[in-house]
Amino acid sequence: MSGDATRVTPELLRNWPLPEGGDSKYSRGQVVVAGGALRSAGAVMLAGTAALRAGAGRLTLAVGASVATAVGTAVPESGIVPLPETRNGSVAGGALSAAADDIRSADALLFGPGLDDLRTTRAQLDELPGMLGERTAVVLDAFALGCLPDADETIEALRGRLVLTPNPAEAGILLGTEVDGTGAEDLDRAAREIADRFGAVVSCQNRVAEPGGRAWRITAGGPGLGTSGSGDVLAGAVAGLAARGADLARAAVWGTALHAAAGDRLAARIGPLGYLAHELADELPGLLVRFGEGRPAREP
Numbered sequence: 117m118s119g120d121a122t123r124v125t126p127e128l129l130r131n132w133p134l135p136e137g138g139d140s141k142y143s144r145g146q147v148v149v150a151g152g153a154l155r156s157a158g159a160v161m162l163a164g165t166a167a168l169r170a171g172a173g174r175l176t177l178a179v180g181a182s183v184a185t186a187v188g189t190a191v192p193e194s195g196i197v198p199l200p201e202t203r204n205g206s207v208a209g210g211a212l213s214a215a216a217d218d219i220r221s222a223d224a225l226l227f228g229p230g231l232d233d234l235r236t237t238r239a240q241l242d243e244l245p246g247m248l249g250e251r252t253a254v255v256l257d258a259f260a261l262g263c264l265p266d267a268d269e270t271i272e273a274l275r276g277r278l279v280l281t282p283n284p285a286e287a288g289i290l291l292g293t294e295v296d297g298t299g300a301e302d303l304d305r306a307a308r309e310i311a312d313r314f315g316a317v318v319s320c321q322n323r324v325a326e327p328g329g330r331a332w333r334i335t336a337g338g339p340g341l342g343t344s345g346s347g348d349v350l351a352g353a354v355a356g357l358a359a360r361g362a363d364l365a366r367a368a369v370w371g372t373a374l375h376a377a378a379g380d381r382l383a384a385r386i387g388p389l390g391y392l393a394h395e396l397a398d399e400l401p402g403l404l405v406r407f408g409e410g411r412p413a414r415e416p
Contacts, residue, residue, distance in 0.1 A: 121304055121323065121331040124373050130408035134171075134370060135361040144173030145223035145359030149352065150215060150240075151230040151258070152179030152187060154205025159230035159258065159348045161191050162393050166352030167226070168193060169400040170371065171409075172359040176222070178215040179230070180207050206232055209239025216247045224253040224359035228260030229348045238263040245273035253358040253367070255279045256316075257351035261286045264314060275315035279364050281351045282310065287320050297321055300333075307331060317364040319354065319372045326365045334369075337376030340383050345393030350375040353400060374403050 122128070147167040152160035157179055164175050174195075179187050181198035182205060188196040197218055199211040212219065219225055227244065231237045237259045248254065254277050256264070261282050264271060271278075282290060284297030287306045290313070296302040307325035311318045317326045325331040354371035358364060378399035382391035 121325075121333040124324075124332050124334045124369060126407055129370060129373060132366060132369075133408050134357060134366070134404075141173030144171055145356075145361060146174040146176070146221060147172045147224050147226065147352075147355050147359045148176045148178060148215065148218050148222040149226045149229060149355070150178040150199075150212060150219070151207070151226075151228055152177065152183060152199075153207050153230055153232045154180055154182050154201065156230035156232055157183040157187050159345065161187060162345045162348040162397065163226055163229045163257075163352030163355070164191055164194055165394065166349040166397040166400065167224075167356030167359065169397045170353045170356030170360075170374070171401075171404065172224075172356035176215070176218045178212070178218065180205060202233070202236065204233075206236055207240065209236040210243065211236075212240045212243050212247065219244075219247045219252070220249045222249065222252050222359070223361075224255065224355045226255040226257065226351055226355040228256055228258040229351065231259040234259060234262055238267065241267060242270050245270060248277070251277075253277050253279065253355070253364060255281060255351055255355045255358065257281045257347060258286075262289055264290060265292065271314055277364070278314065278316035279319070279354055279358065279368055280310060280314060280316045281319045281347065281354060283347055284321060290314070295320075304331060304333070317368045319350065319368045322372070322376065324365070324368045324372050330365070332369050334373050334376045336373065337379045338383050338388055340387075340389050340391055341376065341379040341396075343391070343393055346375075346396060349393050349396045352397070370407075374400055374407070377403050377406075
């Protein structure tokens with residue numbers, strides 16, 4: 117393990133600002149969120165909305181065909197790509213070819229929210245490297261993470277452009293050992309080991325790590341963040357920031373800090389428990405201003 121994790125403060129974020137967005141949706145990046153099976157289409161909607169709330173310019177949601185119309189109506193800001201499904205309503209293996217053009221032109225792809233079949237998710241994951249544009253950042257979440265432990269070829273093809281957003285249980289799957297979500301040292305160890313093993317920037321609960329040992333810890337946030345859909349908002353925010361042109365570590369640190377600070381705001385206004393994931397996304401624009409949105413980017 118290399119060094120202590122750097123504490124993330126508002127001052128650190130102000131001194132490590134995001135790229136300026138410009139005044140056009142084309143200058144702030146395109147995000148594709150792919151997932152959304154019949155039983156869990158809301159995950160894609162939460163993630164996509166968070167990407168836009170984080171300042172991304174354009175959004176495409178690639179979702180199961182049976183829910184595509186409903187998702188497009190619920191998120192009118194997005195383009196929609198219907199994906200082939202299995203008889204059970206899962207997104208089929210090979211389905212991502214329907215979104216190949218959108219993925220190739222995306223600045224960031226978030227893959228995994230709302231998927232519910234490990235076998236078909238793995239088939240889709242293995243398709244991804246051949247579809248990506250030269251600079252497309254890839255954020256993997258939820259069921260996509262469960263496919264990684266034995267996907268060595270695909271992981272190798274994605275190195276250098278990959279962000280993983282596991283919760284402690286998913287981190288345990290990636291490492292093959294239990295991860296204590298309440299233990300600071302265990303979270304720090306897990307984030308760093310996952311980063312090195314998979315060649316990815318990792319956001320795990322309140323820790324962010326990149327390959328090679330640099331790591332950050334976020335001290336904001338509370339138990340209310342442990343609510344349905346919260347991880348989708350986090351992954352969407354990271355994807356949105358990456359689409360805007362932030363390097364992967366910066367996107368993950370900012371996204372994780374914004375997600376935690378949104379929880380603190382809602383805990384103060386609503387209560388420590390009981391606020392909803394979509395309310396987290398709604399807090400992001402104001403927090404971006406608070407943390408110094410729009411300053412020229414430089415290294416901390």
